[in-house]
Amino acid sequence: MSAVVWIAAASLAAWLWLLVGQGFFWRTGHRLPLRREPKRWPSVAVVVPARDEAEVLPTSLPSLLTQDYPGHAEVFLVDDGSSDGTGELARALAERHGGLPLTVTSPGEPPAGWTGKLWAVRHGMSLARAREPEFLLLTDADIAHRPDSLRELVAAATSGGYDLVSLMARLRVVSLWERLVVPAFVYFFAQLYPFRWIARKGGRTAAAAGGCVLLRADAAERARVPDVIRHAVIDDVALARAVKRAGGHIWLGLADRVDSVRPYPRLADLWRMVARSAYAQLRHNPALLVGTVAGLAVVYLAPPVALFAGLVTSRAGAVVCGGLAWLVMTVTYLPMLRYYRQPRWLALTLPATAFLYLLMTVDSAVQHYRGRGAAWKGRTYARPDTTAPEESRP
Template sequence: MAVVGWIAVGAWLVLGLLRGRFWCTDQRLPPLAAVQRWPSVAIVVPARNEAGVVTATLPTLLSQRYPGRVRVVLVDDNSTDGTAHVSRRIGGTSLTVTTPATPPEGWSGKLWAVDHGIAEAGEVDYILLTDADIAHGPDSLTALVQAAEGGHDLVSQMAMLRTETLWERLVVPAFVYFFALLYPFRRVNRPTAATAAAAGGCMLVRREVLARAGGVAAIRGAVIDDVALARLVQSCGGRLWLGLAGSVRSLRACPRLADLWHMIARSAYPQLRYSPVLLAGTVLGLGVVFLAPPVTTVAGTLVGDLAVLVPGAVAWLVMAATFAPMLRYYGRPLPAALLLPATALLYMLMTLDSARRHWSGRGTVWKGRSYSIR
């Protein structure tokens, strides 16, 4: 157990020092360029059964203080709750609401809706892809465009997620933390980056670059569509930027553990490319890096063995120190960082459940739609 503890210490030193400072929360919008001619923008919002939330989010898009030409297109993805009717009532003539046909074979419902919305938008310079549950500050679009005009082809912000219930406070900050661990923002933002990622709730993409890369059709079957879009843009020489949001927030409520479990499990195994080898490596890594420190700390304490206790405690404290900035960003008390191993255990179980769903032939289920895609 002492050896495992020291392995965990070494792993945390490597992660903390050599993983692109993933634990920092200072990646906000890059310097905003002075814009002489404001480019045209279409805001495309794919929405499926979102009648309960668009009443709060659509007005934030329709009231953007953007100096250039902007159009808002909501794509009703065959909703059954009256999303289109509610949206038309809110937006009036300022909003285009359209409904595509049923997705063809090989397309995810969301990406089919996005592709339809981009076609509906017509000839514009930029497309802002934002989810129906995302609320934007009044100057959000202006700042995104200024950031893009500074030399970026895809500017994405990780929206501030809701943390009102006990389960949300336990799981959500760790969700963003683990995302940053997988895709360190600083590495994504390097001019010669090899790492590609984006946050699907808020992505401003240069339309000409997207078209040159093959359009949304090139990633039509992607479950993790934001990362797929980032890789697509990067593949044709586009430059990416990814960071935390200031005035972009999600109103999506996931009050129960079951809600969060389903949200994460639907994409966890696809994130591992459906590979049993990567699944085994992930479970082993989570066990050694996140679970071994508290286990060895408690075991060393119970038997009075400092050789076991010390490395476990050191690894646990380093782990907590890397999580503290994210908790501060979300306004959570810093001692809660010591609970990260418990959350990591939940994520391990969610990942295993995601694999179980795939192996049982259930595929991916989201918003009442089931499909098996890459």
């Protein structure tokens, strides 16, 4: 057997295992669990870190202020050094729409060892604790909530006894590049962190989606968040791990009532979104980078290459193994495309999208070693064990 056949066979074996052995990650039916309304609705503080979010705030903030929640709730928007009038706009929106009480505050620049977002979250949580809320809703400034979103999140947490309930917001899919890249982003995330495994008590898998995290206040104190994760670039996964390590019961699933309104119209926008944290996900480890690149090549790129190479060279083994591996890959991607209401033929483009992610991951490592890794909105964060975060030049 030629090397092409062996690689195609390895890819097929990997896909057969992924199909049934990775928590059925490709299924998209993992939504908020069965829930019932509590007899007494607990108090909730909504913490929104915001840095230069004037473009999306008119859509997202009113959706929080007008939540149909039977208990006491209020919103704390933390203006993280914005230069576009985010804080002033938030106050104007609150005056216009009314609804839940809004506090707008600013913590100043983050100290050494803190990322800007987590410093803002810490400031918001500190203000909220003065009101002694039972739950904290940590949500990003680009996330829009349906009117019953908070009610449903709290009902799920109280019914299931969860310390953390997180929803992966439905990302915007409008432009050509968003259609190609965004569903695959969620698909790859679910493959890495199968949702069904996350909810297991005592299990090792832990993750959350930072755009929408409902967290019990006492669980946050037990886990010492956000202080214990103050330097984390991938803060949502770090938060979930900290809560689970402290004995918390966590849950993550896909959203029906929560949407991201941030546009990523160009490939460059999506590239920055992925590349800023891809190498951090690999713990800045060159060996893990090499293994990831090789794994992406064997699992995602080898099937179509083997299929076409086999057709050209008349190698039946390459055709069969490559074709079957590509078929399984395509079938597992279809549910995510259906969730995002995209045409089924896009499933055939997953190898090309995986190749883009491979390039983004390599670029993330290159930018890291050039000192420009984990850059976001004017800040560049180094490895937590090297130097403290510092402002980058325009």
